[in-house]
Amino acid sequence: MNAQVANTPRAGQDQITAYMREKGERARAASRAMARADSGLKNACLFALARILRDEADAILGANDRDMRAGKAAKLDAALLDRLELNLDRIAAMADGVREIANLSDPVGELTDMRLRPSGIQVGRMRVPLGVVGIVYESRPNVTADAASLCLKSGNACILRGGSEAMHSNLAIARCIARALRDAGLPEDAVQVLDITDRRTVGQLVAMPEYVDVVIPRGGKGLVEAVSNNARVPVIKHLDGVCHVFIDRDADLDKAVSVAVNAKTQRYGTCNTMETLLVDEPIAQQVLPELGRIFSEAGVELRGCERTRAAIALAKPASETDWAAEYLAPILAVKVVDGLDQAMDHIARYGSAHTDAIVTENYSRARRFLREVDSSSVMVNASTRFADGYEYGLGAEVGISTDKFHARGPVGLEGLTSQKWIVLGDGNVR
């Protein structure tokens, strides 16, 4: 169907549905060829893409200029325009990212746990692609190259739905991807970049389990909720990051201070930034005054419980909503607790199961915290800021999951795969 037609406000739901189903059908068909493509072929395609992105920099920048001019005319805010803007350095970084993904090891085909059974069959598991991955994202055009590369590397086909403000940039990058696929002898249909941005495309994307195996929203909470609501396919999603550091009574105070300060101040706007500090009562008077000084100097506003305010005069009173707040800003909630159990109860009640850390030299309490805190990352004596695909050695990150099903925490290429069972016999029967 014609993109112009479908993108007009008059495009009917039928037209959107037909458009999306055609994309899905093509992606599903291409996914079979992608699943059997060997690592050499997939890597050749990715190295070609890195080269083509650099070669076509002028065309990409021209398309990006159209998006930028339209964005300025529409008075998009400065932060959004900054995310939207490409330049030669950003294109080079995009190409480097693609090359990095090419250099990751291929998860597909890995055989594990091959065991001989009493019946004589040998049983194990083989890692395989999920099939078709849908990715919904916002203004950054580099996600187009990045998401396509992750899907290609893991043997999946994909359907990419970027933001309308980045449409021309995304389609210019899509043309590079198509050329790289063609050059490598892989099906062009393996990467479907939507050329219409009607909101109903997202609703349709998550309603076609026959064509789409998983959808990953990459963006703010509004986007994630829009994708997750009414989804009929699995969604790898990331919601809040209300992360805690608990300073236990047996903490090494130097470690406690440096972990707490780093967890809050290294970056304010990230999901793995500490939002609530919990301090064990017996140690509160020793550690809180110093932390109060450092946070004040760093310009961090403190909101504390009564016992915190007794130790840090500057701290404002915290209200119930502070304990569940994801500030993403230089604000920190601070609470004095009576021991590990109260700390873990607080985390279970107010946390978001993202990343939580304990600072302690006590072996048994470290073990209990690791075992009992039900978060996607649980840490001992380390800053919550480490919860990240690169820091964990996954290479590029597909997303971060706050769900428990399938994948938790930073999701690498493995999150785009599943395992099937393999049985090798010699004519065995039951």
Add this chain to the structure above:
Amino acid sequence: MNAQVANTPRAGQDQITAYMREKGERARAASRAMARADSGLKNACLFALARILRDEADAILGANDRDMRAGKAAKLDAALLDRLELNLDRIAAMADGVREIANLSDPVGELTDMRLRPSGIQVGRMRVPLGVVGIVYESRPNVTADAASLCLKSGNACILRGGSEAMHSNLAIARCIARALRDAGLPEDAVQVLDITDRRTVGQLVAMPEYVDVVIPRGGKGLVEAVSNNARVPVIKHLDGVCHVFIDRDADLDKAVSVAVNAKTQRYGTCNTMETLLVDEPIAQQVLPELGRIFSEAGVELRGCERTRAAIALAKPASETDWAAEYLAPILAVKVVDGLDQAMDHIARYGSAHTDAIVTENYSRARRFLREVDSSSVMVNASTRFADGYEYGLGAEVGISTDKFHARGPVGLEGLTSQKWIVLGDGNVR
């Protein structure tokens, strides 16, 4: 709330919602204690349950008698009554099943892939329970003990919703479970057996992601679809089993015949039974007449393509619907194909991605089949009937998944767990 009230036809949706939310809240609270319970405690509870089931056999049989009398009065069909009926042997088998689950190794707490990263942190994964598991099942009361035991062993709380026809039996077993939990010092709320069976309880169960982490329907296709439709929580589900055996031109004919015959005739009504036989053209005249004889003697009706009917006179003509049929009966579709690619195309088009096998002595084609057939179990020279949790060495089976996400194929205890990230540091910061 009062079960009698909620079970009357006049119970409003509000009452059902409140009833289910209370169950969910209790299960969620108990799940924290279950997650930290060590293996010894969980096993003690299961061994106690096995003992209590035997001790309370009279009470269970009395309750079952009420269900049986009501079932007969309601003129339930004989197969359903047979599944519903308990006797001393069946109770002993139930207790043995519980003991077997106690003897499985505990998946919870397993640490894997602990790697040192350049930053100095040590990163790995710890296997943890999913949290709260909902299980919806039909007439067999033994599922109550079995499902509860699997959830307990894997550190999960559960909400069990059995069929109305088995209500008294299920509640009698639930009382045994509650006593075993109490005796072991575990929270009774860890196993919530619904005492009302209004259909809307299922709709509510799959609509409470805040209380329920996964739902597993155990039963026929109608039940699975009722649970999956509109589910807002993940569902581990099993739909069709349209399984294939492909006899390649380089097959060992003896193996081909015994695998094909076993895959069809060992049991007709199971999901891993072969429903379509594919035979490579160059070998068709050698192998089909013998198979035709054996299947006819076994009383299996054959429905073949034209080339099949040229080799087996008895075969009826197959229509398009036969290729996608899950007969669950002594009927077999047979098709002659031109080589591996055509066989794999047929499987991709008509199969259900459950279990498919190739019979061949050719190394490269065996490798291609294993790699390229996108089914939850893929086999070489073995009967499709092996696709089963016990045969794979998983111990008891939680269910069989025909989805790709999270778990595929037979799902054991591991399918009721997830992995969280663990970071061990020494005061490390970014």
